[in-house]
Amino acid sequence: MSSATYLAKERAVAIEAVERASNVCQSVFKRLVAEETLTKNDKSPVTVADFGAQAVVNSILEKHFPLDPIVGEEDSKDLQGDAGRVLREKVVELVNTATEAPMSTEEILRAIDRGQYEGGSKGRFWTLDPIDGTKGFLRGEQFAVCLALIVDGKVKLGVLGCPNLPYQMDKPDGERGVLMVAVEGQGAFQRRLNADSSEIETPVHVADVADTKDAIFCESVESGHTSHGDNANIAKLLNITKPSVRIDSQCKYAAIARGDADILLRLPTSSTYVEKIWDHGAGNIIMHEAGGRVGDINGNPLDFSAGRTLSANGGGVIAANAKIFDAVISAVQATLAQKNK
Numbered sequence: 001m002s003s004a005t006y007l008a009k010e011r012a013v014a015i016e017a018v019e020r021a022s023n024v025c026q027s028v029f030k031r032l033v034a035e036e037t038l039t040k041n042d043k044s045p046v047t048v049a050d051f052g053a054q055a056v057v058n059s060i061l062e063k064h065f066p067l068d069p070i071v072g073e074e075d076s077k078d079l080q081g082d083a084g085r086v087l088r089e090k091v092v093e094l095v096n097t098a099t100e101a102p103m104s105t106e107e108i109l110r111a112i113d114r115g116q117y118e119g120g121s122k123g124r125f126w127t128l129d130p131i132d133g134t135k136g137f138l139r140g141e142q143f144a145v146c147l148a149l150i151v152d153g154k155v156k157l158g159v160l161g162c163p164n165l166p167y168q169m170d171k172p173d174g175e176r177g178v179l180m181v182a183v184e185g186q187g188a189f190q191r192r193l194n195a196d197s198s199e200i201e202t203p204v205h206v207a208d209v210a211d212t213k214d215a216i217f218c219e220s221v222e223s224g225h226t227s228h229g230d231n232a233n234i235a236k237l238l239n240i241t242k243p244s245v246r247i248d249s250q251c252k253y254a255a256i257a258r259g260d261a262d263i264l265l266r267l268p269t270s271s272t273y274v275e276k277i278w279d280h281g282a283g284n285i286i287m288h289e290a291g292g293r294v295g296d297i298n299g300n301p302l303d304f305s306a307g308r309t310l311s312a313n314g315g316g317v318i319a320a321n322a323k324i325f326d327a328v329i330s331a332v333q334a335t336l337a338q339k340n341k
Contacts, residue, residue, distance in 0.1 A: 006185070006186070009064070017147060018161040019194055020060065021053035021057050024052045025137065028045055028094060032044070049094075050130045051087075051112055051130075052098075055095045055111045057145075058128070059108075061126055068125060071127040072115020072127070073115070073128070073130065075112065075113055075116055079109060092108055119150070119308050121152065124149065126149055129278040135248060136248030141247070142164055142248045144254070145160070145161035147282055153304055156183065156184045157183050159180070160283065161178075161179055162249075163177050164176050180254045180286055181286075188289040190258060206258075206292045208323075211324070212324050215240055215321070218246075218262075219245070220247075220248055221247065250279070252283070253283030254286065257290035267297065277308060293320060296316055298313075299318070318332060
């Protein structure tokens with residue numbers, strides 16, 4: 001099989017699924033966030049978008065690859081019975097704005113529940129995060145629809161839909177909406193989200209930074225997933241003085257893959273938290289195909305063969321340009337060793 005045809009159908013279907021799900025999320029934002037008054041803790045719009053996006057992606061995957069299981073973040077239990085009626089009706093209405101043919105309530109719930117596969121080291125399956133970056137979504141900032149294909153424990157294909165990411169980061173008020181895709185051995189590419197078929201994908205590559213003093217961190221807007229204080233200590237060890245790029249979700253992987261920033265640090269915030277495979281599958285292969293490296297705090301590659309989580313790894317996730325990755329790992333380990341004294 002030539003490299004041009006390797007996973008060609010899977011690539012095309014994954015792009016279609018991610019684009020449709022991204023449109024679902026944008027529709028929810030316009031209808032339920034921008035136009036309605038929300039209390040600070042009201043997460044119902046992101047819940048509707050999560051369920052809707054997962055139903056859309058899973059139904060498209062089932063149509064084209066009916067034997068492929070899916071590791072997804074959501075299940076339908078909160079949509080069942082009288083207690084779930086209001087939410088269920090919103091999800092059903094939403095999904096049917098994005099599908100080629102109408103889907104019944106039962107079909108939509110079944111599609112959502114196709115995401116309950118446990119993963120593992122054998123065979124092929126998809127992993128989906130229907131909305132990565134829920135706080136970014138609710139702020140109208142960065143979130144991503146993230147889909148990856150895993151075969152025998154290795155990520156082979158990844159697609160990120162980033163509806164609010166500027167197409168050019170140096171023009172933050174310009175055109176928004178990025179789709180990034182990578183297949184093993186074929187490089188990483190970006191194009192405009194919802195582009196017509198004539199638009200040519202553009203290859204992306206990490207920045208050619210050989211010294212950490214010239215590097216830029218890409219950090220979360222909020223510190224729930226990593227410690228900004230630890231990041232500051234690591235920056236000092238690496239002589240990094242440039243201001244960080246702060247964005248939520250796997251959009252960070254996209255930003256580093258195309259050279260907008262150079263280092264992603266997701267350090268352990270507790271001894272019990274274990275990273276989920278859907279939070280890193282697509283970003284992992286896009287980074288690798290763009291010339292970067294991704295690993296845990298010990299520098300070991302992420303292991304997607306252990307089920308629904310990265311439990312075989314040592315915690316945390318570090319991503320960087322390959323030239324500086326080892327130096328970043330050394331600084332991470334020195335900082336954590338000092339902290340644990």
